Amino acid sequence: NEVVNIHLSKKPEWFLEKINPLGKVPAIQKDDKIVYESAVCCDYLDQVYPGNKLIPDDPYQQARDRILVEHFGQVTTQYYKMLFGPSENCAAAAETLKKGLMEFDKEIQKRGDFFGGSEPRMIDFMVWPWFERFHATEKLVNQIFISDGSMPNLTAYMDRMLSVPAVQKCRLSTENHLEFYQSVKNGAPNYNVGL
Amino acid sequence: NEVVNIHLSKKPEWFLEKINPLGKVPAIQKDDKIVYESAVCCDYLDQVYPGNKLIPDDPYQQARDRILVEHFGQVTTQYYKMLFGPSENCAAAAETLKKGLMEFDKEIQKRGDFFGGSEPRMIDFMVWPWFERFHATEKLVNQIFISDGSMPNLTAYMDRMLSVPAVQKCRLSTENHLEFYQSVKNGAPNYNVGL
Known part of the structure; x- marks a missing residue:
């Protein structure tokens, strides 16, 4: 391929x-x-x-995972507002983003080491790309929404995800993400960052 | 239930x-x-x-049906622009909506009597609620986008769908839809129309 x-x-x-x-x-x-x-x-x-089946066979668990992805849409909406919206709305968007993430901090406590349970499954790989960018985003917009220690379960989750071989193979570093967003802000997005 | x-x-x-x-x-x-x-x-x-399984077992057919629903999103976007956007953009939205529907007129020719093939399947029941409203919408916004005979395959499809027992049981009439949208325009949506 x-x-x-x-x-x-x-x-x-x-x-x-x-x-x-x-x-x-x-x-x-x-x-x-x-x-x-x-x-x-x-x-x-x-x-x-x-x-290596990554999506649950059980129809209800499958539905709940898809619903969780929908809820995550509230996080990503705030994420984009924060990065690309009017700067006077940035702090409020960061606050709402944080509130949205709190829900996931509670959710993972119920589910286990990963959103998929004891192992990372499709739901984890679907939301992970956003988590991967959070540290870069905090620096870029000068707002703290995850590094203040208020979401210990999600912080531990992020560390766990970073040790998953598939994540290590595909991930972009915080520096890569910073470089990319800087290029977007400069009006010339560099889609080759990290390639 | x-x-x-x-x-x-x-x-x-x-x-x-x-x-x-x-x-x-x-x-x-x-x-x-x-x-x-x-x-x-x-x-x-x-x-x-x-x-009575309504979603195809074949993963590729399943994926193509979901993709068709995504394409239909372009139709519904124009639909809302036409109904609730600035009135000076209404004619243009109707034109774009018509272009979008043309794609479905071609698609159903390839697929059979229904988008699901020879029988109505989930894909049909997902897009149908929009088709059901089209005649009411044409009247409301005073634009013709499906009744001018330019999409014979879709017109025949709509007639076929109207004879499906599940559709007959759940459908709202053109008069119902007109009454509902009129109530929306008046600022007091009547969600009991047709109940």
Whole structure:
């Protein structure tokens, strides 16, 4: 298999024409089969490569995981407001973000070492990319929403996730994230950071 | 089972506290199990009541159906712009909506009598509620985007759907939809229309 990275603010014509007319990433092509939308890609891969099933078999647990992802949408909304919204709203967005994360601090206490339970599962890999950026974000916007020690369960979770081999293989460092967001703020996003 | 309809712009406290903190409908409660988010509810019900499976077993077909729902999001966006956006943008939104529907007119030609193939399946029941409102919407905004005969496959599809027993049982008439949207425009949405 081959990974093709594209320029996200100047998407190539072939991507829109042959892969995803909606323009979003990620997208998967295997022979003549094309799949896109993050959640759909995750479910599809889990079904066609069943070696290490990452999505629960139990319908209710499956539903609860998808609902948790929906709740996480409240976190990501505040995240973007904080980074790209008017700067006078930044502190309020950080506060709301923190309140949203508190819910996850409680949730992981109920669930175990990971949101998936005793092992990291799909739900963890779906929310992790946001956690990975939090330290860079705190520096960039000069707001503290996770490093003040008020969410010990989530902090321990982040440490645990950093030791997961799949995370180590794919992660970008805080420096990478800082470099990327700086390039966005300068009006010339550098999508090659960390590649 | 019991259906509880709630006032969507004055949501009761018990709904937010005990059922769905995100406030959205539909939500399902069975014993101590609670599920919400439309797509999650559909998948959950299909798995726990497998008598008449409405979602394809094949992972690729399943993915393509979910992707089609994502594409339909472009239609619904224009739909809301047309109904509730500034009136000077209404004609343009109707034009874009029509372009979006053209894609579905082609798609159903490839798929059969229904988006699910020879029988209506989950994908049909997910997009149908929008189709059901189209004639009311044309009247309300005084724009024609589906009744001009330019999408014969979709028009035939709509007739076919209207003869499906499940649709007949749950549908609201064009008059119902007109009455509801009129109440929204008057600032006092009447959620009891058709009940």
